[in-house]
Amino acid sequence: MSRPRFRLRGGGGAVNAPRGDGAIRMFHVSKSYLAGSFALRDVSIELAKGEFVFLTGPSGAGKTSLLKLIFGAERPSEGQIVVLGRNIARLGESAVPPLRRRIGVVFQDFKLLPRRTVEENVALALQVTGTPPRETRARVFAILKQLGLQHRRYHHPLSLSGGEQQRVAIARALVNEPEILLADEPTGNLDPELTLEIMDLIASAALRGTTVVVATHELEIVRRYGKRAVRLEGGQIVEDTQPSMPRS
Amino acid sequence: MTRTTYKWLLFVRTAIRGIASSPVTSGISVVTIGVTLVLVGAFALLLQNMEELLDQFGDDLRVTAYLESEVSGEALRGLEQRVREIPGVEDVEAVSQDEALERFRASVGSGSALLDGLDINPLPASLEISLSEDQRSAEGMEAVAKAIEGLAGVESLSSGRDWVEGYLRAVALVRGVGVGLGVILALATLLIVANTIRLGVFARRDELEILSLVGASRPFVQTPFLLEGLLQGAAGGALALALLFALFRLVLPGFEFGLELLVGSAPRFFSPGEALIVVVGGAGLGLFGSAAALSGDWRP
Numbered sequence: 001m002s003r004p005r006f007r008l009r010g011g012g013g014a015v016n017a018p019r020g021d022g023a024i025r026m027f028h029v030s031k032s033y034l035a036g037s038f039a040l041r042d043v044s045i046e047l048a049k050g051e052f053v054f055l056t057g058p059s060g061a062g063k064t065s066l067l068k069l070i071f072g073a074e075r076p077s078e079g080q081i082v083v084l085g086r087n088i089a090r091l092g093e094s095a096v097p098p099l100r101r102r103i104g105v106v107f108q109d110f111k112l113l114p115r116r117t118v119e120e121n122v123a124l125a126l127q128v129t130g131t132p133p134r135e136t137r138a139r140v141f142a143i144l145k146q147l148g149l150q151h152r153r154y155h156h157p158l159s160l161s162g163g164e165q166q167r168v169a170i171a172r173a174l175v176n177e178p179e180i181l182l183a184d185e186p187t188g189n190l191d192p193e194l195t196l197e198i199m200d201l202i203a204s205a206a207l208r209g210t211t212v213v214v215a216t217h218e219l220e221i222v223r224r225y226g227k228r229a230v231r232l233e234g235g236q237i238v239e240d241t242q243p244s245m246p247r248s
Numbered sequence: 249m250t251r252t253t254y255k256w257l258l259f260v261r262t263a264i265r266g267i268a269s270s271p272v273t274s275g276i277s278v279v280t281i282g283v284t285l286v287l288v289g290a291f292a293l294l295l296q297n298m299e300e301l302l303d304q305f306g307d308d309l310r311v312t313a314y315l316e317s318e319v320s321g322e323a324l325r326g327l328e329q330r331v332r333e334i335p336g337v338e339d340v341e342a343v344s345q346d347e348a349l350e351r352f353r354a355s356v357g358s359g360s361a362l363l364d365g366l367d368i369n370p371l372p373a374s375l376e377i378s379l380s381e382d383q384r385s386a387e388g389m390e391a392v393a394k395a396i397e398g399l400a401g402v403e404s405l406s407s408g409r410d411w412v413e414g415y416l417r418a419v420a421l422v423r424g425v426g427v428g429l430g431v432i433l434a435l436a437t438l439l440i441v442a443n444t445i446r447l448g449v450f451a452r453r454d455e456l457e458i459l460s461l462v463g464a465s466r467p468f469v470q471t472p473f474l475l476e477g478l479l480q481g482a483a484g485g486a487l488a489l490a491l492l493f494a495l496f497r498l499v500l501p502g503f504e505f506g507l508e509l510l511v512g513s514a515p516r517f518f519s520p521g522e523a524l525i526v527v528v529g530g531a532g533l534g535l536f537g538s539a540a541a542l543s544g545d546w547r548p
């Protein structure tokens with residue numbers, strides 16, 4: 001079993017997490033949506049480039065809030081966040097989109113466009129960067145094939161099963177080879193078999209050097225992968241478990 | 249091709265997709281812009297042709313001062329000199345009693361024999377005063393007439409042909425009504441176009457949110473909507489042009505013949521350049537409308 005231990009303010013430890021090379025660094029970050037209540041409170045954490053981290057904790061612990069801070073969907077109320085060398089707290093409005101293009105996000109509710117085909121949905125992530133249409137098609141096809149969805153590329157999301165939609169969301173997050181992949185409950189409503197399949201897909205991104213953060217409340221998965229796991233409770237980090245027996 | 253080119257191709261496609269996905273509201277925008285431009289364009293056409301007519305009659309924009317019978321010789325020349333110094337006066341031509349009679353004879357032709365029986369000349373001497381270019385308006389004429397009226401030796405005034413003054417007033421009225429109506433209609437149109445675009449933004453808010461989440465910049469999200477407004481506006485402009493042309497051809501035969509007799513030239517439609525202005529004006533209205541819809545507190 002993993003040995004729990006606190007890791008505040010990026011104290012080194014993980015073999016693959018040299019200090020200073022953090023893809024994501026948070027310093028005493030707090031987030032308050034409503035005055036008087038905190039979704040996150042004094043969170044300090046460092047994630048290295050290529051690191052795979054689980055974010056766990058009960059509902060309302062602040063997992064989604066933490067992810068939102070990382071890709072600039074929310075601003076911290078206090079503290080500093082440095083993502084890929086950018087200070088989120090001081091990022092100008094026009095600097096947010098370029099940062100987001102370097103971060104793939106798999107949303108809990110997928111956020112697919114129902115009136116666009118699977119191919120068009122995935123292509124969106126490339127179109128915002130002005131990628132040539134031919135290259136876009138090739139890369140979309142490649143990622144869909146990798147996720148076993150190539151035969152679904154002209155279908156609309158609503159005609160797909162939950163697992164297929166989940167994979168389309170992952171395809172969109174991975175298609176432009178992001179430096180960071182954030183996945184919010186990516187296996188939320190999948191059967192155990194599909195859960196493993198999808199987790200393997202996500203884990204494979206980390207092998208290519210992408211920093212991966214997976215928010216989940218399924219401790220079974222966390223145990224199975226034996227990766228670093230950060231546990232949030234009431235908006236605070238209560239546990240930061242280093243990988244004990246890496247599987248891969 | 250550059251990335252910018254691909255983006256613009258995408259913007260155009262997205263804009264057309266947006267129009268196609270809400271044909272009714274888009275249609276309302278196009279028709280609204282069209283109606284506005286038909287009305288404004290009709291005034292512009294009317295004004296243009298009225299002003300053309302005015303150019304033809306520019307020579308009639310003069311004031312004739314009839315003089316008292318004792319003014320002649322030296323006095324006449326002195327008076328002529330003084331009128332010449334009035335601001336707004338371009339030229340003065342003195343017509344003596346004899347010359348007036350000569351002219352009358354020439355214009356009446358053989359009937360002038362009647363006049364031979366008269367032993368006095370009933371026609372007064374006069375000064376024919378033409379106005380400088382910038383004074384050729386009802387006000388300018390009025391001002392010059394006032395200055396002349398006060399001079400000793402002037403008996404009465406006639407402001408060229410009376411209709412010119414009335415005509416000038418009519419031109420000014422048409423211009424005023426046209427501009428006023430144009431401004432009001434343009435504002436109303438902007439509101440309607442802005443609303444249409446706002447509806448489109450609202451209908452596609454999920455898409456916009458997702459675009460923003462995958463890293464679309466604000467211009468990337470907004471440009472298709474601006475293009476949508478621009479395209480609707482241009483379509484409205486083209487529609488207006490077609491309607492105006494149809495109207496022009498329909499109404500024209502009614503008075504073309506009379507006008508040609510009077511003016512010597514038929515009324516004309518917009519030149520290709522002016523027609524382009526109508527379409528560009530429509531596009532501008534559409535563009536401004538959507539820009540208004542996208543400004544304010546809306547965030548993609």
Ligand SMILES: Nc1ncnc2c1ncn2[C@@H]1O[C@H](COP(=O)(O)OP(=O)(O)OP(=O)(O)O)[C@@H](O)[C@H]1O
Pocket residue numbers: 033034038039057058059060061062063064065066217
């Ligand atoms: N937009 C918001 N406005 C106000 N409060 C919010 C908002 N988003 C989150 N919160 C609050 O912040 C706290 C943390 O929410 P968050 O969504 O980050 O939790 P979570 O760990 O993702 O929960 P879950 O597992 O249910 O998804 C909760 O108390 C929630 O009510």
Ligand SMILES: [Mg+2]
Pocket residue numbers: 063064065108184
């Ligand atoms: Mg959540």
